[in-house]
Amino acid sequence: MAKRKPKSEGEMTWKDLEIGAIVTEPGNASWYKTGDWRSQRPTYDFKKCIKCALCQIFCPEGCILQNDDGYFEADMYYCKGCGICARECPTGVVTMVEEEE
Amino acid sequence: MAERVGIEVSVAIGDAARLANVDVIAAYPITPQTHIVEHLAELVANGELDAAYIPVESEHSAMSACLGSAAAGARTFTATAGQGLELMHEVLYVASSMRFPVVMTVANRALSSPLSVWGDHSDVMAVRDTGWIQIFTENGQEVVDHVFCAFRIAEDNKVLLPVMIHLDGFHLSHVIEPITFPEQSKVDKFLPPNSYPLPLHPDRPVTMGDFAPPIIYPEAKWAQEVNLRASKETILKCWQEFADIFGHRYSPVESYHGEKAKTLLLTMGSFSETAMTAIDKMRGKGKDVGLVRLRLWRPFPFEEFRRAVAGAETLIVVDRALSFGGPGGPVCSEVKAALYGEAKKPKVVSFVAGIGGRDISPSDFETIVNKGIKISEKGSPNEFEIFGVRE
Ligand code: SF4
Ligand code: SF4
Numbered sequence: 456m457a458k459r460k461p462k463s464e465g466e467m468t469w470k471d472l473e474i475g476a477i478v479t480e481p482g483n484a485s486w487y488k489t490g491d492w493r494s495q496r497p498t499y500d501f502k503k504c505i506k507c508a509l510c511q512i513f514c515p516e517g518c519i520l521q522n523d524d525g526y527f528e529a530d531m532y533y534c535k536g537c538g539i540c541a542r543e544c545p546t547g548v549v550t551m552v553e554e555e556e
Numbered sequence: 557m558a559e560r561v562g563i564e565v566s567v568a569i570g571d572a573a574r575l576a577n578v579d580v581i582a583a584y585p586i587t588p589q590t591h592i593v594e595h596l597a598e599l600v601a602n603g604e605l606d607a608a609y610i611p612v613e614s615e616h617s618a619m620s621a622c623l624g625s626a627a628a629g630a631r632t633f634t635a636t637a638g639q640g641l642e643l644m645h646e647v648l649y650v651a652s653s654m655r656f657p658v659v660m661t662v663a664n665r666a667l668s669s670p671l672s673v674w675g676d677h678s679d680v681m682a683v684r685d686t687g688w689i690q691i692f693t694e695n696g697q698e699v700v701d702h703v704f705c706a707f708r709i710a711e712d713n714k715v716l717l718p719v720m721i722h723l724d725g726f727h728l729s730h731v732i733e734p735i736t737f738p739e740q741s742k743v744d745k746f747l748p749p750n751s752y753p754l755p756l757h758p759d760r761p762v763t764m765g766d767f768a769p770p771i772i773y774p775e776a777k778w779a780q781e782v783n784l785r786a787s788k789e790t791i792l793k794c795w796q797e798f799a800d801i802f803g804h805r806y807s808p809v810e811s812y813h814g815e816k817a818k819t820l821l822l823t824m825g826s827f828s829e830t831a832m833t834a835i836d837k838m839r840g841k842g843k844d845v846g847l848v849r850l851r852l853w854r855p856f857p858f859e860e861f862r863r864a865v866a867g868a869e870t871l872i873v874v875d876r877a878l879s880f881g882g883p884g885g886p887v888c889s890e891v892k893a894a895l896y897g898e899a900k901k902p903k904v905v906s907f908v909a910g911i912g913g914r915d916i917s918p919s920d921f922e923t924i925v926n927k928g929i930k931i932s933e934k935g936s937p938n939e940f941e942i943f944g945v946r947e
Pocket of ligand 1: 497513514515516517518519529530533534535536537538539540541
């Protein structure tokens, strides 16, 4: 599983920044919580799923992983709610619903 | 032994950069900076300076190449003037924001149009807020000394900021002056190798110039501001040590018969030397007048400046740039802002003079002082006076 940020940007002070705001941890883009932007979330009717992995291939965040039962499910830390998985799924597994406030 | 030679100031800057052991020079030639980079190109081509000289296609590229060089931890030098400095503009911010210790001499030049290759401070003032440390010099010796000081300040790990050394185009860049060059061993001792702490290296990958959403941008900018202000301490320490070793003393604000004078003139750059001649003449005639020269332009030396003018009744600021439609010369605006909160302060009079290379003679300075005193007594309907324009 990808690394999660130890301290969120909102908690960081100017003193926590490296000189010139240089980033010294390689690969820490995985800390970036793109799930923050979401206004809709994917829901699943796995009974219809044929495990074709098309949703995983099309997801622009690369955040769809196989769960313990082998179904393809979004990691909500990263899922930005774009709805592409719902559009591409050939069997209509995915339905986008509004995020509650 | 230190060597004293008669030499063109631009060429002397190249020699100073050689003594400072620069690793990379990326520059584009522009009048009146040309002789500086021409001489450096020659030194590299002749094998007298072991450095990479990157001939680029524009000043924007010159500064961009400097960023890459500084990011790799190389001692990086460049020079420009006028339009060239303006073409660099956006990259100047990147250099200071990314905290790269680049050193640049700027042969100050007027801005187009009409086209003028001659000297004034329009180029400096347009890059005032780019976050660089900025130092004005008055003669060739000061420029040479500041090539060493600038690298020492810029590369200090407490500072890590780029430094601009301002010298007046032609009036200073193209004159031949007697200049003392220190011995290599002394320069090496004063200026240890660049120790930039996070140089690009495959073993230690970093991301420079990253994206910053609103949640972190103000923190990044505040860190930069705190750091630029704090750099004054290192600048003062560097000048002190330089004086101890090389005997030349520098301060953020320098006074010439200014301590007790009723009327003060404020200048920056090479025409401060002309102003000193004028002050001598006027004091000879019994006039109670002195001179204050602003050396450190950024970070602005608020305390030193307020102390230097505290006793005066009138302060006449002579700018070499216009702030169109504004309250006066750009330096004068800052001076007024610095004094606004003071209980006791001199009356400030703003003059703009010597733009586009127009000469200002000692007798012109006398006229400016006399006019300035009159304005401070009787007032003026104008925000500022432009000196010597035919009306
Ligand atoms: S909505 Fe679907 S495609 Fe879009 S980010 Fe979330 S999981 Fe990926
Ligand atoms: S695209 Fe639809 S059917 Fe294919 S794996 Fe994803 S959810 Fe299952």
